[in-house]
Amino acid sequence: MKRVLLADDDKGYLESCLEYFADAGYEVISATSLEETRWHLENTWVHLAVLDIRWGKDNTTDQSGLTLAMNPAYAHIPKVINTGFSDVEKVRLAMSETDEGVKPAVEYVDKLDGADVLVERVKRAFLRHVRVNFDLPVHSLHDLPAPFHAAAAQIPGAPLGAGFDLWAGELEDLFRRVFYPAAQLLVGRVLWRGQTALGLEILAADEQQRLSPYWVLVGGPDTAEAWRSAQQAASSWLPAAAAAPVQAQRSVHFYALAQPAPGLDLALPFFTWLKQAQPTAARAGLQNWLNASLLPSLNLRRRQLFTPALPPLSTRADLLAALQPAFTAAEQRGLAQVTLRGEQLTLHFPGGSSASLSIPELTEPALSAFLQTASEQPLVWGGQDLSRLYVTEGAQPAAADPLQGQPLPLAVELARLEMQVRREAVDDSNLLNRWDFERQLLAAPHLGEFLSHTQVEPGCRSALAVLTALRHLWNQHAGAPQAAYESALLAAAAQALAHLPAQRPLTAAEAAFALHALLLLALLAEKARQSPASPPAQPAAPAVLSLDETTSEAVYAGKRVHLSNKESLLLRYFLQHEGQLCTRAQIAQQLLDAAPSQVQKADGLVNTNMDRLRSSLKQIAGPVQFIETIPTKGYIFRSQPVS
Numbered sequence: 001m002k003r004v005l006l007a008d009d010d011k012g013y014l015e016s017c018l019e020y021f022a023d024a025g026y027e028v029i030s031a032t033s034l035e036e037t038r039w040h041l042e043n044t045w046v047h048l049a050v051l052d053i054r055w056g057k058d059n060t061t062d063q064s065g066l067t068l069a070m071n072p073a074y075a076h077i078p079k080v081i082n083t084g085f086s087d088v089e090k091v092r093l094a095m096s097e098t099d100e101g102v103k104p105a106v107e108y109v110d111k112l113d114g115a116d117v118l119v120e121r122v123k124r125a126f127l128r129h130v131r132v133n134f135d136l137p138v139h140s141l142h143d144l145p146a147p148f149h150a151a152a153a154q155i156p157g158a159p160l161g162a163g164f165d166l167w168a169g170e171l172e173d174l175f176r177r178v179f180y181p182a183a184q185l186l187v188g189r190v191l192w193r194g195q196t197a198l199g200l201e202i203l204a205a206d207e208q209q210r211l212s213p214y215w216v217l218v219g220g221p222d223t224a225e226a227w228r229s230a231q232q233a234a235s236s237w238l239p240a241a242a243a244a245p246v247q248a249q250r251s252v253h254f255y256a257l258a259q260p261a262p263g264l265d266l267a268l269p270f271f272t273w274l275k276q277a278q279p280t281a282a283r284a285g286l287q288n289w290l291n292a293s294l295l296p297s298l299n300l301r302r303r304q305l306f307t308p309a310l311p312p313l314s315t316r317a318d319l320l321a322a323l324q325p326a327f328t329a330a331e332q333r334g335l336a337q338v339t340l341r342g343e344q345l346t347l348h349f350p351g352g353s354s355a356s357l358s359i360p361e362l363t364e365p366a367l368s369a370f371l372q373t374a375s376e377q378p379l380v381w382g383g384q385d386l387s388r389l390y391v392t393e394g395a396q397p398a399a400a401d402p403l404q405g406q407p408l409p410l411a412v413e414l415a416r417l418e419m420q421v422r423r424e425a426v427d428d429s430n431l432l433n434r435w436d437f438e439r440q441l442l443a444a445p446h447l448g449e450f451l452s453h454t455q456v457e458p459g460c461r462s463a464l465a466v467l468t469a470l471r472h473l474w475n476q477h478a479g480a481p482q483a484a485y486e487s488a489l490l491a492a493a494a495q496a497l498a499h500l501p502a503q504r505p506l507t508a509a510e511a512a513f514a515l516h517a518l519l520l521l522a523l524l525a526e527k528a529r530q531s532p533a534s535p536p537a538q539p540a541a542p543a544v545l546s547l548d549e550t551t552s553e554a555v556y557a558g559k560r561v562h563l564s565n566k567e568s569l570l571l572r573y574f575l576q577h578e579g580q581l582c583t584r585a586q587i588a589q590q591l592l593d594a595a596p597s598q599v600q601k602a603d604g605l606v607n608t609n610m611d612r613l614r615s616s617l618k619q620i621a622g623p624v625q626f627i628e629t630i631p632t633k634g635y636i637f638r639s640q641p642v643s
Helices: 011-023 034-043 064-069 088-095 115-129 147-152 163-178 222-234 270-276 279-297 316-332 365-371 410-425 431-443 458-477 482-498 508-530 565-576 584-591 596-601 603-621
Strands: 002-007 026-031 048-051 079-083 107-110 138-140 184-193 197-205 211-219 247-250 255-260 299-306 337-341 344-348 354-358 375-381 397-399 407-409 546-548 553-556 559-562 581-583 625-630 634-642
Touching (some): 002 011, 002 034, 011 026, 048 115, 064 079, 147 163, 147 184, 270 279, 316 337, 316 508, 344 508, 365 482, 375 410, 407 410, 553 603, 565 603, 565 634
């Protein structure tokens, strides 16, 4: 139903109007004070507001209703000005854009014209300015009688009781805005649930009944800000992340962003698809996703000196305590019998085979040094989640999580994804097969080698294809040693064990994954112990000169010196043109505000400021130089010292 806010301090007049609006098919929310009106504009779902200009009959100069209409915070709600004190100037103010680009009202009505004229003007405003497809047929792909009620119930913050119907109605209304041109809307699967938002599959039909699939991010109003922040943060990391959606709309309680998803109607969750895919297709699917998502976010130029943090389960006692539920579940589920003697653990598998391993103490010197082996790594946008990825039969990504997280070293993100693949894609309860699987991976001479799927059991083959594709990415782009990757993987395996469910018995799949992570941890620890002494940490990157523009200070190797205004301008110019020849004329004209006719006479000014800048930099950098003089031509600046 079309919802109208009718605000007027004359209760009698409001009552007289309600019947006219009801007969015309409108639902009216009334307000009799400015405070009540403002509250409804901020908290109530309405399509249009009707506002009086004067509040208080005795105040002939009052125009607080018009002031309210001019507020940019309410610019998204079309407004009709309805007043009994009309004049030309007020009409002009109401119908003209403000300095902020806000048009206060879309219609202006004199109360003397009567309530029937007001309703007609509201009707005209709806046709021209309320872009909601009220006639759009909405159906469920799963025969749900009220698909948006079902979706609304899964959005974090959904109210209980009587307020829920309004919540669901507002959500449906929002989708009628987003898909305004559609002839029919089909609500499909919940693709994923986040902490603040929901991912929905939507099929929009045109007049010819051709269906176009979309994935839609929908959540609370903070979802919009979270999305904008992610886009802004990722703009330098992931150019494709800022691709404009087909439509984005907000209402009082919701924000929705819809993006086309070709083939989504034929897509499966990645891990569902992976378990039935051939190894070659599995590798292709993961590679397609890497090319579309992770690879564009890889910043090869921006690197970080990385040392894996000591995992929360660093001691043998902590590991054994966390693994007790897994040992119990493994015996109950017939996966393995567990024998523990000191630090030595033996898993007795069905059929008579067994595997012995040493429970590692990650704080022991050899392993601690291994984990502290530093390497400079390219950064990647973190927080990718393969369980929220949908792919088509052609192994093409169709929908995925919106951006989240923060820039991380590449090894951290790949190791985390590796553990996710082990948890979700290894379809084999035989722990001996998982043991052989990990030994095959560790035996590879280098991370970029694509191992043959025939080397492992069928339940591990798709996972092998995916893991080798992830490692190939590292080998191709990181330029860092294999040990750096394996140290990140060791830390990720320990992290996975730290997050085992502790309040309930483990399922067979959870127990198999926990023991799998333990096998991996033990194998990596043993390899680290047997390897030659870990290489020393790479030295920190050379100090770089920078400018703190908030304090006008030059910063080098942790030391600071305050610069004058012209020194600060000069250094900023050099930083913007690093490695380029900066002529004296350019410096004089662009930096020192010298007119073109005065450039030739500005040599003294250039010399003075160059000397002052060099003298200031000497206070924090000593004898090293950042500025190279090119005789008769100008200067070349480098943020790292030149000899």
